[in-house]
Amino acid sequence: MPQTHLTDTRFDQFALHPSILAGLEAAGFHFCTPIQAETLPLALAGQDVAGQAQTGTGKTAAFLVVALQRLLEQEMAAAPTREGMPVASAPQSDAEIESTTELADGGRVKPASSRVRQPRVLILAPTRELAVQIHKDAKLLAARTGFRLGLVYGGTGYQAQRDEIAAGVDILIGTPGRLIDYLKQRVFDLRQVEVVVLDEADRMFDLGFIKDIRFVLRRLPPPSKRLGLLFSATLSYRVMELAYEHMNDPKMIEIMPEQVTADRITQKGYMVANEEKVPLLIGLLRQFQDARSMVFVNTKREGERVWGYLEGNGLKAAMLSGDVPQKKRLSLLKRFQEGELAIMVATDVAARGLHIPGVTHVINYDLPDDAEDYVHRIGRTARAGEAGDAISFVCESYAMGWPDIEAFIGARIPISTVEPALLAEVDPKTRVRVERRSRDGGREGRRAAPRERPGRPGGRGRAAGRAAGGRGRAGTSREPPTKDKQPEVGQVRPPASATASGELASVGPLATGPAARTAVSTTASSAAEAPKKRRRRRSRRRSEATIEPDPRE
Numbered sequence: 001m002p003q004t005h006l007t008d009t010r011f012d013q014f015a016l017h018p019s020i021l022a023g024l025e026a027a028g029f030h031f032c033t034p035i036q037a038e039t040l041p042l043a044l045a046g047q048d049v050a051g052q053a054q055t056g057t058g059k060t061a062a063f064l065v066v067a068l069q070r071l072l073e074q075e076m077a078a079a080p081t082r083e084g085m086p087v088a089s090a091p092q093s094d095a096e097i098e099s100t101t102e103l104a105d106g107g108r109v110k111p112a113s114s115r116v117r118q119p120r121v122l123i124l125a126p127t128r129e130l131a132v133q134i135h136k137d138a139k140l141l142a143a144r145t146g147f148r149l150g151l152v153y154g155g156t157g158y159q160a161q162r163d164e165i166a167a168g169v170d171i172l173i174g175t176p177g178r179l180i181d182y183l184k185q186r187v188f189d190l191r192q193v194e195v196v197v198l199d200e201a202d203r204m205f206d207l208g209f210i211k212d213i214r215f216v217l218r219r220l221p222p223p224s225k226r227l228g229l230l231f232s233a234t235l236s237y238r239v240m241e242l243a244y245e246h247m248n249d250p251k252m253i254e255i256m257p258e259q260v261t262a263d264r265i266t267q268k269g270y271m272v273a274n275e276e277k278v279p280l281l282i283g284l285l286r287q288f289q290d291a292r293s294m295v296f297v298n299t300k301r302e303g304e305r306v307w308g309y310l311e312g313n314g315l316k317a318a319m320l321s322g323d324v325p326q327k328k329r330l331s332l333l334k335r336f337q338e339g340e341l342a343i344m345v346a347t348d349v350a351a352r353g354l355h356i357p358g359v360t361h362v363i364n365y366d367l368p369d370d371a372e373d374y375v376h377r378i379g380r381t382a383r384a385g386e387a388g389d390a391i392s393f394v395c396e397s398y399a400m401g402w403p404d405i406e407a408f409i410g411a412r413i414p415i416s417t418v419e420p421a422l423l424a425e426v427d428p429k430t431r432v433r434v435e436r437r438s439r440d441g442g443r444e445g446r447r448a449a450p451r452e453r454p455g456r457p458g459g460r461g462r463a464a465g466r467a468a469g470g471r472g473r474a475g476t477s478r479e480p481p482t483k484d485k486q487p488e489v490g491q492v493r494p495p496a497s498a499t500a501s502g503e504l505a506s507v508g509p510l511a512t513g514p515a516a517r518t519a520v521s522t523t524a525s526s527a528a529e530a531p532k533k534r535r536r537r538r539s540r541r542r543s544e545a546t547i548e549p550d551p552r553e
Helices: 018-027 034-044 059-083 094-098 128-141 158-166 176-184 201-206 210-217 237-246 274-287 300-312 326-337 371-378 399-409 441-448 462-468 498-507 514-543
Strands: 049-052 121-124 149-152 171-174 195-199 227-232 251-254 265-271 293-296 317-320 343-346 361-364 388-394 415-417
Touching (some): 018 128, 034 059, 034 251, 049 237, 059 128, 059 227, 121 210, 128 171, 149 158, 149 176, 158 176, 171 176, 195 201, 201 210, 201 227, 210 237, 274 388, 300 343, 317 326, 361 371, 371 388, 388 399
Parallel strands (some): 049 227, 049 251, 121 171, 121 195, 149 171, 195 227, 265 388, 293 343, 293 361, 317 343
16 A cells, blocks of 8 residues: 555654554554644644544544543543542541532532543534444544443434443543433533544534534533544634634644645546436446445435446445435445445445545546535545545536536546447346335325224214214214316316206306306305305204204215
Protein backbone atom coordinates (compact mmCIF):
# COMPACT_ATOMS: atom_id res chain seq x y z
CA MET A 1 0.00 0.00 0.00
CA PRO A 2 1.45 3.41 -0.83
CA GLN A 3 2.18 5.68 2.10
CA THR A 4 1.94 9.04 0.34
CA HIS A 5 -0.99 10.08 2.54
CA LEU A 6 1.16 9.96 5.72
CA THR A 7 3.55 12.45 7.27
CA ASP A 8 6.92 11.93 8.93
CA THR A 9 5.39 12.46 12.38
CA ARG A 10 5.19 9.29 14.45
CA PHE A 11 2.68 8.64 17.22
CA ASP A 12 5.41 7.67 19.64
CA GLN A 13 6.86 11.18 19.36
CA PHE A 14 4.01 12.40 21.57
CA ALA A 15 3.89 11.74 25.30
CA LEU A 16 1.09 9.19 24.97
CA HIS A 17 0.21 6.60 27.59
CA PRO A 18 1.72 3.15 26.92
CA SER A 19 -1.74 1.57 26.71
CA ILE A 20 -2.67 3.98 23.89
CA LEU A 21 0.56 3.25 22.05
CA ALA A 22 -0.21 -0.45 22.37
CA GLY A 23 -3.63 0.10 20.83
CA LEU A 24 -2.13 2.09 17.96
CA GLU A 25 0.38 -0.67 17.39
CA ALA A 26 -2.39 -3.26 17.28
CA ALA A 27 -4.25 -1.14 14.73
CA GLY A 28 -1.14 -0.78 12.60
CA PHE A 29 -0.85 2.99 13.07
CA HIS A 30 2.73 4.28 13.25
CA PHE A 31 2.81 7.55 11.29
CA CYS A 32 0.27 10.37 11.50
CA THR A 33 -1.86 11.69 8.70
CA PRO A 34 -1.82 15.46 8.15
CA ILE A 35 -4.96 16.09 10.21
CA GLN A 36 -3.57 13.94 13.04
CA ALA A 37 -0.18 15.65 12.97
CA GLU A 38 -1.84 19.07 13.24
CA THR A 39 -4.49 18.13 15.81
CA LEU A 40 -2.57 16.09 18.39
CA PRO A 41 -0.08 18.77 19.60
CA LEU A 42 -2.87 21.31 20.19
CA ALA A 43 -5.52 19.02 21.65
CA LEU A 44 -3.09 17.16 23.93
CA ALA A 45 -2.14 20.55 25.35
CA GLY A 46 -5.80 21.27 26.20
CA GLN A 47 -6.66 23.50 23.22
CA ASP A 48 -10.10 23.17 21.61
CA VAL A 49 -9.85 22.25 17.93
CA ALA A 50 -12.16 22.57 14.94
CA GLY A 51 -10.66 20.55 12.11
CA GLN A 52 -11.48 20.24 8.44
CA ALA A 53 -10.09 17.45 6.29
CA GLN A 54 -11.15 15.11 3.55
CA THR A 55 -13.14 12.02 4.38
CA GLY A 56 -10.96 9.01 5.12
CA THR A 57 -7.95 10.96 6.42
CA GLY A 58 -7.92 9.71 10.02
CA LYS A 59 -10.08 12.21 11.91
CA THR A 60 -11.57 9.42 14.05
CA ALA A 61 -8.21 8.21 15.33
CA ALA A 62 -7.19 11.80 16.09
CA PHE A 63 -10.02 12.56 18.52
CA LEU A 64 -10.00 9.06 20.05
CA VAL A 65 -6.30 9.34 20.95
CA VAL A 66 -6.87 12.77 22.50
CA ALA A 67 -9.90 11.60 24.51
CA LEU A 68 -8.16 8.48 25.84
CA GLN A 69 -5.05 10.45 26.82
CA ARG A 70 -7.17 13.00 28.68
CA LEU A 71 -8.96 10.31 30.70
CA LEU A 72 -5.73 8.48 31.53
CA GLU A 73 -4.10 11.69 32.73
CA GLN A 74 -7.09 12.36 34.97
CA GLU A 75 -6.84 8.81 36.33
CA MET A 76 -3.12 9.22 37.10
CA ALA A 77 -3.69 12.60 38.72
CA ALA A 78 -6.47 11.25 40.95
CA ALA A 79 -4.65 8.06 41.96
CA PRO A 80 -2.30 9.62 44.58
CA THR A 81 -5.20 11.52 46.07
CA ARG A 82 -7.21 8.36 46.52
CA GLU A 83 -4.23 6.47 47.97
CA GLY A 84 -3.50 9.27 50.48
CA MET A 85 -7.05 9.66 51.74
CA PRO A 86 -7.43 8.95 55.48
CA VAL A 87 -9.50 5.96 56.44
CA ALA A 88 -12.60 6.71 58.51
CA SER A 89 -12.23 5.74 62.14
CA ALA A 90 -15.80 4.49 62.37
CA PRO A 91 -18.24 3.18 59.78
CA GLN A 92 -20.96 5.50 58.64
CA SER A 93 -24.49 4.99 59.82
CA ASP A 94 -27.28 3.92 57.48
CA ALA A 95 -28.72 7.42 57.59
CA GLU A 96 -25.39 8.90 56.52
CA ILE A 97 -24.99 6.39 53.70
CA GLU A 98 -28.50 6.99 52.39
CA SER A 99 -28.20 10.76 52.66
CA THR A 100 -27.82 12.79 49.51
CA THR A 101 -25.89 15.90 48.66
CA GLU A 102 -27.64 19.08 47.67
CA LEU A 103 -26.27 20.58 44.43
CA ALA A 104 -26.01 24.22 43.44
CA ASP A 105 -28.68 23.82 40.78
CA GLY A 106 -31.16 22.28 43.20
CA GLY A 107 -30.64 18.67 42.13
CA ARG A 108 -29.68 15.84 44.44
CA VAL A 109 -27.15 13.11 43.80
CA LYS A 110 -26.28 9.98 45.67
CA PRO A 111 -23.04 9.57 47.66
CA ALA A 112 -19.95 8.64 45.65
CA SER A 113 -19.96 5.14 47.13
CA SER A 114 -23.35 4.34 45.60
CA ARG A 115 -23.10 6.27 42.29
CA VAL A 116 -22.35 4.51 39.02
CA ARG A 117 -19.74 5.98 36.72
CA GLN A 118 -21.04 8.69 34.42
CA PRO A 119 -19.79 9.47 30.89
CA ARG A 120 -16.60 11.52 30.81
CA VAL A 121 -16.23 11.48 27.03
CA LEU A 122 -19.20 12.20 24.76
CA ILE A 123 -18.94 11.54 21.01
CA LEU A 124 -21.86 12.53 18.78
CA ALA A 125 -22.29 11.21 15.25
CA PRO A 126 -25.03 12.04 12.72
CA THR A 127 -25.77 8.50 11.51
CA ARG A 128 -26.06 5.10 13.10
CA GLU A 129 -23.49 3.57 10.77
CA LEU A 130 -20.92 6.20 11.68
CA ALA A 131 -21.58 5.72 15.40
CA VAL A 132 -21.03 1.97 15.03
CA GLN A 133 -17.81 2.61 13.11
CA ILE A 134 -16.47 4.97 15.79
CA HIS A 135 -17.34 2.46 18.51
CA LYS A 136 -15.49 -0.26 16.62
CA ASP A 137 -12.36 1.90 16.30
CA ALA A 138 -12.60 2.97 19.94
CA LYS A 139 -12.71 -0.65 21.14
CA LEU A 140 -9.50 -1.33 19.25
CA LEU A 141 -7.58 1.69 20.52
CA ALA A 142 -8.92 1.46 24.11
CA ALA A 143 -8.50 -2.29 24.46
CA ARG A 144 -5.81 -1.96 27.16
CA THR A 145 -7.06 1.11 28.98
CA GLY A 146 -9.83 -0.55 30.98
CA PHE A 147 -12.40 2.09 30.08
CA ARG A 148 -16.00 1.07 29.51
CA LEU A 149 -17.54 2.07 26.18
CA GLY A 150 -21.21 2.70 25.52
CA LEU A 151 -23.02 2.88 22.18
CA VAL A 152 -26.55 4.22 21.66
CA TYR A 153 -28.42 4.61 18.37
CA GLY A 154 -31.98 4.22 17.19
CA GLY A 155 -33.66 1.37 15.41
CA THR A 156 -32.76 -1.55 17.65
CA GLY A 157 -31.85 -2.73 21.15
CA TYR A 158 -33.66 -0.06 23.16
CA GLN A 159 -33.69 -1.83 26.52
CA ALA A 160 -30.29 -3.48 26.07
CA GLN A 161 -28.65 -0.14 25.32
CA ARG A 162 -30.46 1.47 28.23
CA ASP A 163 -29.25 -1.18 30.66
CA GLU A 164 -25.68 -0.87 29.40
CA ILE A 165 -25.60 2.89 29.91
CA ALA A 166 -27.34 2.66 33.27
CA ALA A 167 -24.62 0.27 34.46
CA GLY A 168 -22.05 3.02 33.90
CA VAL A 169 -19.73 3.97 31.03
CA ASP A 170 -16.65 6.14 30.61
CA ILE A 171 -16.98 6.88 26.88
CA LEU A 172 -20.43 7.35 25.37
CA ILE A 173 -20.86 7.25 21.60
CA GLY A 174 -24.20 7.76 19.93
CA THR A 175 -26.63 9.57 17.70
CA PRO A 176 -28.52 12.59 19.07
CA GLY A 177 -32.06 11.16 19.06
CA ARG A 178 -31.72 8.16 21.35
CA LEU A 179 -29.05 9.82 23.45
CA ILE A 180 -31.46 12.64 24.33
CA ASP A 181 -34.18 10.05 25.00
CA TYR A 182 -32.04 8.38 27.69
CA LEU A 183 -30.87 11.74 28.99
CA LYS A 184 -34.42 12.90 29.59
CA GLN A 185 -35.10 9.65 31.45
CA ARG A 186 -32.07 10.41 33.64
CA VAL A 187 -30.38 7.16 32.72
CA PHE A 188 -27.14 9.18 32.82
CA ASP A 189 -26.09 12.77 33.27
CA LEU A 190 -23.53 14.94 31.50
CA ARG A 191 -22.12 16.91 34.42
CA GLN A 192 -18.87 14.92 34.48
CA VAL A 193 -18.08 15.16 30.76
CA GLU A 194 -14.47 16.24 30.19
CA VAL A 195 -14.26 15.79 26.40
CA VAL A 196 -17.01 16.34 23.84
CA VAL A 197 -16.56 15.44 20.16
CA LEU A 198 -18.77 16.39 17.22
CA ASP A 199 -17.96 14.27 14.18
CA GLU A 200 -19.24 15.18 10.70
CA ALA A 201 -20.67 18.43 12.06
CA ASP A 202 -21.84 19.65 8.66
CA ARG A 203 -23.88 16.49 8.28
CA MET A 204 -25.62 17.33 11.57
CA PHE A 205 -27.02 20.44 9.89
CA ASP A 206 -28.00 18.55 6.74
CA LEU A 207 -30.00 15.99 8.72
CA GLY A 208 -31.71 18.58 10.92
CA PHE A 209 -29.97 17.62 14.19
CA ILE A 210 -28.72 21.06 15.09
CA LYS A 211 -31.44 21.72 17.69
CA ASP A 212 -30.67 18.37 19.33
CA ILE A 213 -26.97 19.16 19.34
CA ARG A 214 -27.55 22.50 21.04
CA PHE A 215 -29.83 20.79 23.57
CA VAL A 216 -26.99 18.42 24.53
CA LEU A 217 -24.22 21.03 24.53
CA ARG A 218 -26.16 23.30 26.88
CA ARG A 219 -26.28 20.52 29.47
CA LEU A 220 -22.53 19.97 29.50
CA PRO A 221 -20.07 21.68 31.83
CA PRO A 222 -18.93 25.15 30.69
CA PRO A 223 -16.56 25.18 27.69
CA SER A 224 -13.73 26.36 29.96
CA LYS A 225 -13.99 23.17 32.03
CA ARG A 226 -14.01 20.66 29.17
CA LEU A 227 -12.18 19.96 25.94
CA GLY A 228 -14.14 20.46 22.72
CA LEU A 229 -13.25 18.81 19.40
CA LEU A 230 -15.17 19.34 16.17
CA PHE A 231 -14.37 17.64 12.87
CA SER A 232 -16.03 18.00 9.51
CA ALA A 233 -15.36 17.60 5.84
CA THR A 234 -16.41 21.23 5.34
CA LEU A 235 -16.36 24.16 7.76
CA SER A 236 -19.33 26.21 6.66
CA TYR A 237 -20.53 29.39 8.34
CA ARG A 238 -23.11 27.43 10.31
CA VAL A 239 -20.47 25.01 11.61
CA MET A 240 -18.17 27.89 12.54
CA GLU A 241 -20.99 29.60 14.42
CA LEU A 242 -21.63 26.41 16.39
CA ALA A 243 -17.93 26.10 17.20
CA TYR A 244 -17.58 29.65 18.49
CA GLU A 245 -20.81 29.41 20.50
CA HIS A 246 -20.10 26.16 22.37
CA MET A 247 -16.30 25.85 22.34
CA ASN A 248 -13.53 27.65 24.19
CA ASP A 249 -11.69 29.75 21.61
CA PRO A 250 -11.17 26.83 19.19
CA LYS A 251 -8.14 26.65 16.94
CA MET A 252 -9.06 26.16 13.28
CA ILE A 253 -7.17 23.49 11.36
CA GLU A 254 -7.78 23.16 7.65
CA ILE A 255 -6.05 20.44 5.70
CA MET A 256 -6.77 21.67 2.20
CA PRO A 257 -5.49 19.41 -0.56
CA GLU A 258 -4.49 20.68 -3.96
CA GLN A 259 -7.70 19.21 -5.30
CA VAL A 260 -11.00 18.48 -3.57
CA THR A 261 -11.08 14.82 -4.54
CA ALA A 262 -8.26 12.43 -3.71
CA ASP A 263 -5.60 12.26 -6.40
CA ARG A 264 -5.61 8.47 -6.22
CA ILE A 265 -9.16 8.30 -7.60
CA THR A 266 -9.52 7.84 -11.35
CA GLN A 267 -12.71 9.64 -12.35
CA LYS A 268 -14.69 9.01 -15.52
CA GLY A 269 -18.17 9.67 -16.87
CA TYR A 270 -20.43 8.00 -19.44
CA MET A 271 -23.01 9.90 -21.45
CA VAL A 272 -25.87 7.43 -21.28
CA ALA A 273 -29.60 7.29 -21.95
CA ASN A 274 -31.94 6.35 -19.13
CA GLU A 275 -32.88 3.01 -20.66
CA GLU A 276 -29.18 2.13 -21.07
CA LYS A 277 -28.19 2.64 -17.44
CA VAL A 278 -29.03 -0.87 -16.21
CA PRO A 279 -27.37 -2.66 -19.19
CA LEU A 280 -24.28 -0.47 -18.82
CA LEU A 281 -24.09 -1.11 -15.07
CA ILE A 282 -24.34 -4.87 -15.49
CA GLY A 283 -21.83 -4.80 -18.35
CA LEU A 284 -19.28 -2.86 -16.30
CA LEU A 285 -19.69 -5.00 -13.18
CA ARG A 286 -19.12 -8.15 -15.21
CA GLN A 287 -15.84 -6.75 -16.50
CA PHE A 288 -14.43 -5.95 -13.06
CA GLN A 289 -12.06 -8.56 -11.67
CA ASP A 290 -11.77 -9.10 -7.90
CA ALA A 291 -13.61 -5.84 -7.33
CA ARG A 292 -15.65 -4.49 -4.45
CA SER A 293 -18.10 -1.94 -5.82
CA MET A 294 -20.56 0.54 -4.37
CA VAL A 295 -23.44 1.76 -6.56
CA PHE A 296 -25.08 5.00 -5.43
CA VAL A 297 -28.65 5.96 -6.30
CA ASN A 298 -30.76 8.94 -5.26
CA THR A 299 -33.93 7.17 -4.09
CA LYS A 300 -34.82 3.98 -2.29
CA ARG A 301 -37.27 2.96 -5.03
CA GLU A 302 -34.60 3.25 -7.73
CA GLY A 303 -32.19 1.35 -5.52
CA GLU A 304 -34.62 -1.55 -5.20
CA ARG A 305 -35.08 -1.55 -8.96
CA VAL A 306 -31.33 -1.65 -9.61
CA TRP A 307 -30.84 -4.33 -6.96
CA GLY A 308 -33.58 -6.43 -8.57
CA TYR A 309 -31.88 -6.39 -11.96
CA LEU A 310 -28.51 -7.26 -10.43
CA GLU A 311 -29.95 -10.18 -8.50
CA GLY A 312 -31.88 -11.39 -11.53
CA ASN A 313 -28.73 -11.41 -13.67
CA GLY A 314 -26.47 -13.35 -11.35
CA LEU A 315 -24.79 -10.45 -9.49
CA LYS A 316 -25.27 -10.81 -5.75
CA ALA A 317 -25.67 -7.44 -4.11
CA ALA A 318 -26.81 -5.75 -0.92
CA MET A 319 -29.30 -2.90 -0.73
CA LEU A 320 -28.67 -0.23 1.91
CA SER A 321 -31.09 2.63 2.54
CA GLY A 322 -32.56 4.52 5.45
CA ASP A 323 -35.69 2.32 5.52
CA VAL A 324 -33.79 -0.95 5.97
CA PRO A 325 -34.11 -2.17 9.60
CA GLN A 326 -31.02 -1.50 11.67
CA LYS A 327 -30.16 -5.14 12.34
CA LYS A 328 -30.34 -5.93 8.64
CA ARG A 329 -28.27 -2.87 7.78
CA LEU A 330 -25.51 -3.94 10.14
CA SER A 331 -25.65 -7.49 8.78
CA LEU A 332 -25.38 -6.29 5.17
CA LEU A 333 -22.50 -3.98 6.04
CA LYS A 334 -20.67 -6.80 7.76
CA ARG A 335 -21.14 -9.14 4.80
CA PHE A 336 -19.92 -6.46 2.42
CA GLN A 337 -16.91 -5.57 4.57
CA GLU A 338 -15.93 -9.22 4.89
CA GLY A 339 -16.15 -9.74 1.14
CA GLU A 340 -19.13 -12.09 1.15
CA LEU A 341 -20.98 -9.60 -1.07
CA ALA A 342 -19.00 -7.79 -3.76
CA ILE A 343 -21.63 -5.17 -4.67
CA MET A 344 -23.60 -2.75 -2.52
CA VAL A 345 -26.41 -0.58 -3.85
CA ALA A 346 -26.91 2.36 -1.51
CA THR A 347 -28.45 5.77 -1.10
CA ASP A 348 -26.49 8.65 0.42
CA VAL A 349 -26.92 7.07 3.87
CA ALA A 350 -23.67 5.20 3.13
CA ALA A 351 -21.84 8.17 1.62
CA ARG A 352 -20.51 9.62 4.88
CA GLY A 353 -18.42 8.27 7.69
CA LEU A 354 -18.29 4.59 6.75
CA HIS A 355 -14.82 3.12 6.50
CA ILE A 356 -15.08 0.04 4.31
CA PRO A 357 -11.60 -1.12 3.33
CA GLY A 358 -10.90 -2.45 -0.14
CA VAL A 359 -13.61 -0.62 -2.11
CA THR A 360 -12.19 -0.52 -5.63
CA HIS A 361 -15.04 1.08 -7.61
CA VAL A 362 -17.71 3.68 -6.85
CA ILE A 363 -20.43 4.03 -9.47
CA ASN A 364 -22.77 7.02 -9.43
CA TYR A 365 -25.76 5.38 -11.08
CA ASP A 366 -27.62 8.63 -10.35
CA LEU A 367 -25.68 11.87 -10.13
CA PRO A 368 -26.24 13.49 -6.72
CA ASP A 369 -28.37 16.60 -6.40
CA ASP A 370 -25.65 18.32 -4.38
CA ALA A 371 -22.14 18.57 -5.81
CA GLU A 372 -20.65 18.14 -2.34
CA ASP A 373 -22.28 14.71 -2.05
CA TYR A 374 -20.31 13.65 -5.12
CA VAL A 375 -17.07 14.13 -3.18
CA HIS A 376 -18.37 12.14 -0.23
CA ARG A 377 -19.59 9.32 -2.47
CA ILE A 378 -16.35 8.78 -4.33
CA GLY A 379 -14.51 9.13 -1.02
CA ARG A 380 -15.63 5.57 -0.18
CA THR A 381 -12.78 4.39 -2.40
CA ALA A 382 -9.06 5.25 -2.36
CA ARG A 383 -9.05 5.36 1.45
CA ALA A 384 -5.89 5.11 3.57
CA GLY A 385 -3.60 5.59 0.59
CA GLU A 386 -5.19 3.04 -1.72
CA ALA A 387 -6.29 3.68 -5.32
CA GLY A 388 -9.79 3.48 -6.75
CA ASP A 389 -12.08 4.27 -9.67
CA ALA A 390 -15.13 6.54 -9.71
CA ILE A 391 -17.56 6.11 -12.61
CA SER A 392 -20.57 8.37 -13.12
CA PHE A 393 -23.59 7.94 -15.40
CA VAL A 394 -24.45 11.29 -16.97
CA CYS A 395 -28.03 10.46 -17.92
CA GLU A 396 -30.98 12.42 -19.19
CA SER A 397 -32.48 12.92 -15.74
CA TYR A 398 -29.41 14.24 -13.89
CA ALA A 399 -27.07 15.57 -16.58
CA MET A 400 -27.86 19.18 -15.61
CA GLY A 401 -25.89 18.70 -12.39
CA TRP A 402 -22.66 17.66 -14.10
CA PRO A 403 -21.28 21.21 -14.62
CA ASP A 404 -21.85 21.98 -10.94
CA ILE A 405 -19.86 18.91 -9.93
CA GLU A 406 -16.93 19.89 -12.15
CA ALA A 407 -17.05 23.45 -10.82
CA PHE A 408 -17.08 22.24 -7.22
CA ILE A 409 -14.05 19.95 -7.58
CA GLY A 410 -12.26 22.43 -9.82
CA ALA A 411 -11.39 19.93 -12.54
CA ARG A 412 -12.77 18.53 -15.76
CA ILE A 413 -13.84 14.90 -15.71
CA PRO A 414 -13.43 12.99 -18.97
CA ILE A 415 -16.69 11.76 -20.49
CA SER A 416 -17.03 8.89 -22.95
CA THR A 417 -19.87 7.66 -25.09
CA VAL A 418 -21.23 4.21 -24.45
CA GLU A 419 -19.83 1.55 -26.73
CA PRO A 420 -22.29 -1.19 -27.70
CA ALA A 421 -19.88 -3.80 -26.35
CA LEU A 422 -20.32 -2.39 -22.84
CA LEU A 423 -24.09 -2.89 -22.83
CA ALA A 424 -25.25 -6.22 -21.48
CA GLU A 425 -28.39 -7.87 -22.78
CA VAL A 426 -30.95 -7.61 -20.03
CA ASP A 427 -34.37 -9.19 -20.13
CA PRO A 428 -36.90 -7.09 -18.18
CA LYS A 429 -38.46 -10.30 -16.90
CA THR A 430 -35.28 -11.16 -14.98
CA ARG A 431 -35.84 -8.38 -12.47
CA VAL A 432 -36.36 -9.62 -8.92
CA ARG A 433 -39.10 -7.57 -7.32
CA VAL A 434 -39.15 -6.61 -3.68
CA GLU A 435 -42.23 -7.83 -1.86
CA ARG A 436 -44.13 -4.92 -0.41
CA ARG A 437 -46.58 -4.90 2.43
CA SER A 438 -49.61 -2.74 1.88
CA ARG A 439 -49.71 0.12 4.38
CA ASP A 440 -53.51 0.06 4.69
CA GLY A 441 -53.92 -3.68 4.30
CA GLY A 442 -54.87 -4.05 7.95
CA ARG A 443 -57.61 -1.49 7.65
CA GLU A 444 -59.04 -3.08 4.55
CA GLY A 445 -59.07 -6.43 6.29
CA ARG A 446 -61.09 -5.04 9.19
CA ARG A 447 -63.59 -3.44 6.85
CA ALA A 448 -64.00 -6.57 4.78
CA ALA A 449 -64.77 -8.67 7.86
CA PRO A 450 -66.97 -6.60 10.19
CA ARG A 451 -67.02 -7.67 13.79
CA GLU A 452 -70.16 -9.42 14.99
CA ARG A 453 -71.60 -8.02 18.19
CA PRO A 454 -73.79 -10.03 20.52
CA GLY A 455 -77.50 -9.25 20.34
CA ARG A 456 -79.28 -7.45 23.11
CA PRO A 457 -81.67 -9.23 25.44
CA GLY A 458 -84.92 -9.96 23.70
CA GLY A 459 -83.42 -10.23 20.25
CA ARG A 460 -82.98 -6.46 19.92
CA GLY A 461 -79.25 -6.44 19.12
CA ARG A 462 -77.83 -4.98 15.94
CA ALA A 463 -77.29 -8.35 14.24
CA ALA A 464 -80.74 -9.61 15.24
CA GLY A 465 -82.42 -6.44 14.07
CA ARG A 466 -80.78 -6.68 10.68
CA ALA A 467 -81.61 -10.34 10.27
CA ALA A 468 -85.28 -9.91 11.24
CA GLY A 469 -85.78 -6.56 9.54
CA GLY A 470 -86.96 -5.25 12.89
CA ARG A 471 -85.71 -2.89 15.55
CA GLY A 472 -82.02 -3.26 15.24
CA ARG A 473 -79.92 -0.20 15.84
CA ALA A 474 -79.76 0.57 12.14
CA GLY A 475 -83.32 -0.61 11.45
CA THR A 476 -82.27 -2.20 8.17
CA SER A 477 -79.19 -3.65 6.57
CA ARG A 478 -76.78 -1.20 5.02
CA GLU A 479 -73.94 -1.75 2.63
CA PRO A 480 -70.55 -0.19 3.45
CA PRO A 481 -69.97 3.10 1.66
CA THR A 482 -67.87 2.91 -1.46
CA LYS A 483 -66.05 5.63 -3.31
CA ASP A 484 -67.30 6.58 -6.74
CA LYS A 485 -65.02 5.21 -9.39
CA GLN A 486 -63.63 7.86 -11.67
CA PRO A 487 -64.59 7.27 -15.31
CA GLU A 488 -61.88 6.41 -17.79
CA VAL A 489 -60.86 8.82 -20.48
CA GLY A 490 -63.64 8.96 -23.10
CA GLN A 491 -66.29 7.47 -20.81
CA VAL A 492 -69.38 9.25 -19.46
CA ARG A 493 -70.14 9.10 -15.75
CA PRO A 494 -73.37 7.08 -15.16
CA PRO A 495 -76.26 8.79 -13.39
CA ALA A 496 -76.43 8.63 -9.63
CA SER A 497 -79.70 6.65 -9.49
CA ALA A 498 -82.50 5.32 -11.63
CA THR A 499 -84.74 8.17 -10.53
CA ALA A 500 -82.21 10.74 -11.58
CA SER A 501 -81.73 8.91 -14.88
CA GLY A 502 -85.45 8.94 -15.60
CA GLU A 503 -85.86 12.60 -14.73
CA LEU A 504 -82.95 13.59 -16.91
CA ALA A 505 -84.27 11.42 -19.72
CA SER A 506 -87.64 13.13 -19.49
CA VAL A 507 -85.98 16.43 -20.22
CA GLY A 508 -84.39 14.98 -23.33
CA PRO A 509 -80.80 14.41 -24.42
CA LEU A 510 -80.60 17.81 -26.13
CA ALA A 511 -82.72 19.77 -23.67
CA THR A 512 -81.27 23.06 -22.62
CA GLY A 513 -82.43 26.18 -20.86
CA PRO A 514 -84.59 26.53 -17.73
CA ALA A 515 -86.29 23.14 -18.07
CA ALA A 516 -83.02 21.23 -17.96
CA ARG A 517 -81.67 23.29 -15.06
CA THR A 518 -84.88 22.82 -13.07
CA ALA A 519 -84.75 19.04 -13.55
CA VAL A 520 -81.13 18.85 -12.47
CA SER A 521 -81.69 21.01 -9.36
CA THR A 522 -84.76 18.96 -8.40
CA THR A 523 -82.78 15.73 -8.70
CA ALA A 524 -79.91 17.08 -6.62
CA SER A 525 -82.22 18.35 -3.86
CA SER A 526 -84.09 15.03 -3.77
CA ALA A 527 -80.83 13.14 -3.40
CA ALA A 528 -79.74 15.44 -0.56
CA GLU A 529 -83.09 15.14 1.28
CA ALA A 530 -83.24 11.33 1.05
CA PRO A 531 -80.93 10.61 4.05
CA LYS A 532 -82.84 13.10 6.22
CA LYS A 533 -86.16 11.44 5.38
CA ARG A 534 -84.76 8.02 6.23
CA ARG A 535 -83.50 9.26 9.59
CA ARG A 536 -86.92 10.78 10.40
CA ARG A 537 -88.68 7.53 9.53
CA ARG A 538 -86.31 5.56 11.79
CA SER A 539 -86.85 8.01 14.63
CA ARG A 540 -90.62 7.57 14.34
CA ARG A 541 -90.29 3.79 14.33
CA ARG A 542 -88.15 3.85 17.49
CA SER A 543 -90.73 6.03 19.27
CA GLU A 544 -93.58 3.67 18.45
CA ALA A 545 -94.04 0.39 20.25
CA THR A 546 -94.83 -1.65 17.17
CA ILE A 547 -92.42 -2.76 14.51
CA GLU A 548 -93.30 -1.80 10.98
CA PRO A 549 -91.75 -3.42 7.93
CA ASP A 550 -89.35 -1.33 5.92
CA PRO A 551 -91.22 0.07 2.88
CA ARG A 552 -88.13 -0.39 0.71
CA GLU A 553 -88.13 -4.17 1.05
